[in-house]
Amino acid sequence: MLINIIPERDRAKILALVNEKWKPIYLREKRSLLVHMLSIGAYHDSSLIEYEAAEKVIGEKIHVQWWTARDERVCLICAARHGKIYTRAEVKKMGIPHPGCRCGLLPYFADT
Numbered sequence: 062m063l064i065n066i067i068p069e070r071d072r073a074k075i076l077a078l079v080n081e082k083w084k085p086i087y088l089r090e091k092r093s094l095l096v097h098m099l100s101i102g103a104y105h106d107s108s109l110i111e112y113e114a115a116e117k118v119i120g121e122k123i124h125v126q127w128w129t130a131r132d133e134r135v136c137l138i139c140a141a142r143h144g145k146i147y148t149r150a151e152v153k154k155m156g157i158p159h160p161g162c163r164c165g166l167l168p169y170f171a172d173t
Contacts, residue, residue, distance in 0.1 A: 094160050094161070097160065097161060098157060098160055101157055101162055101163075102156075102157055104165075105152070105157065105166055108125070108165075108166040109125070109149045109152060109153065109166070112125065112149060112166075112168050113149060115168070121170055122170070122171045123149075123168050123169065123170060123171070124146050124147060124148055124149070124168075124169040124170075124171045125146070125147050125148070125149055125151075125152050125166045125167070125168070125169060126144065126145070126146050126147075126166070126167040126168070126169040127139075127142040127143060127144065127145050127147065127152075127164060127166065127167075128143065128144070128164060128165045128166070128167050129142070129143040129163070129164050130163045130164070131143070134163075135163075136158070136159060136162075138158040138159065139158060139159075139162065139164050142158075142164070146169050146171070152166060
């Protein structure tokens with residue numbers, strides 16, 4: 062390990078400097094990721110609630126179609142879900158697949 066070539070007396074000082082420099086960046090990134098996860102979760106939840114309310118008004122069953130950003134950054138989990146139709150209960154069970162998810166939930170009117 063690289064740390065082993067640094068004299069023992071200097072290790073704590075160097076680690077403290079690294080932590081001082083990088084820890085705020087790491088914590089900021091972690092907070093940003095948490096905020097994103099909470100906001101995308103709220104978006105998914107509110108979509109499901111709205112679709113349920115709309116279903117009661119129009120009297121027609123509404124399912125959910127998973128929709129990705131359709132670009133090179135889409136992960137394999139989301140790519141496999143793209144365009145597929147799910148019930149609202151299935152989407153609730155699946156949850157958000159990963160941090161940084163950019164997928165949306167579109168209403169899909171099922172033939173009943």
